[in-house]
Amino acid sequence: MAGNQQRRNARTSNKKGMVVGSGGQRRKQLQGRGPTPKAEERVGHPAARRRSGSAASRTGGGRPAGGRRSGPGRGGSTEIVTGRNSVLEALRTHVPGSTLYVGSRMESDDRVKESITLATERGIAVLEAPRTELDRLTDGAVHQGLALQVPPYEYAHPEDLLHVELPGTPLIVALDGITDPRNLGAVVRSVGAFGGHGVVVPARRSAGMTAAAWKTSAGAAARVPVAQATNLTRALEAYRKAGFFVVGLDGDGDVELPGLELADQPLVIVVGSEGKGLSRLVRETCDQIVSIPIAAVTESLNAGIATAVALYEVSRSRRLR
Template sequence: MRNQKKIQLQGAEKRIRLSDDLIWGVHPVVEALQREPERVVEIILHREKRSGKIEEIIGMAREKGIKTIFVQSLRLVGDGAGDIRHQGVVARTIQTALLPFDELLQRFAARVRQGERPRLVACDSLQDPHNLGAIIRSALASGAIGVILTRERSAPLGGTAVKASAGAVSHIDICQVTNLVAALKKVKEAGAWVFGAVKDSTAQSLYATDFRLPACVVVGSEGEGIRPLVRRECDIVISIPMAGTLDSLNSSVAAAVILFEAMRQNEGPV
């Protein structure tokens, strides 16, 4: 079960572009929370709209650890949005259900016990849904078995991320965790070595790194990178050697470079 999360407050009008990943209206959102809560990744509520059903939505979201945002004003925009009555509540969903973290750990550990070298990807507070989707796509294409996302300070796994993933979200295990530091500790207990991608001259070169073992690659946010406490949980921090004056790559590009190097190294027999 998801852990309880803090409710976020926003003061300005929230404009949401109409897309296939949205559910709006009190009763449809309640039904989604009751039937498929694993698919609901975010709920936006007009802070002045209160009723018994709204309170029920807030309570279920708290219980299931779903990100809940209160806004001063809520407006859907785009073709056909003018005819929609959202009743002060909009939910963002994904096409596939998220996997519980403990189940992902069990699957990873089982492969390790069988002598395999499975790989995971952990995204530390990525803000850009395009980058998030691209990383999920690269994870699937490079043979990773799962992706770990943070619930707080993370781009929603909604329509933009799903589109950027080119459908990969439906073909790879994805889970969300409240505390990435604690999650990485458990990943290591399951047999993984944790590699943190950083832009640091003191980090080990990607091409001097041995990925022929069970691994979890951690990729940080676009601006701040991996947070200090998360970095401390990394067994090895690695960087990508680059020519010219640039000192870093887009997070999704960096993730792809690392993941495909890991795949290249693991193409031979275990």
């Protein structure tokens, strides 16, 4: 019988195939790689990206509207703003773009023309890119043939806010556990409107200056410095040593905001998240806990609105004194 190795002088090789019995001699080459991993566990698979995105949204680190994050880590990454409306809005609000990508052979409209004009006026590079390249840059997001690359935000050091050359008594806002970049942008806008000297955010578990924050700030982020603190509690203690009073906003405050007697002093107003409020260590670092009186039917205010109310009251009190 052909192939029967019990025969004497049986052939053991074939010019057209491998050596007979090579399965045993080359076992490593024939070993299996185990069970096929699930789609959610395969790097680069659309199901894995969807799973990653849903996990990020549950922890407050989802993508900002109209954009996506890329690169290693916040503060050292770039961001791509996608879609004609989002790109145009970002350029109108002076988001610091570095490159505007325009799809080749696409139908142009007023939004595309204005985006190209604004980018050219501000010295932003305008590059034509095929659809496949835009799909790769935007990670498959709906880009409508237009995408804006935003460089990493350059954070200040908390000590830098002590030397901001602005008129009036120093006023700083610190955010504790604020994870929505739109809230951060709203706070930056309010700080600019009421004469504040800057904003401090923790390096971890906090919203960063993404394109969404830039857009919400309505251009205020271009003139209001945002500092990043490795340890927020230590930064607050350093401000106290520098002569600041640290005031925390909380619904269970010792005094109500209209009765804040420290308003004319150098202040750091600390705002916690709407759900958890101030963390324990930050609360213990505050000189005073202040509440904003609201109607009983309203449980709380979000961080952006609470900060605006507090800054307005401090500004009003300082003008009267």
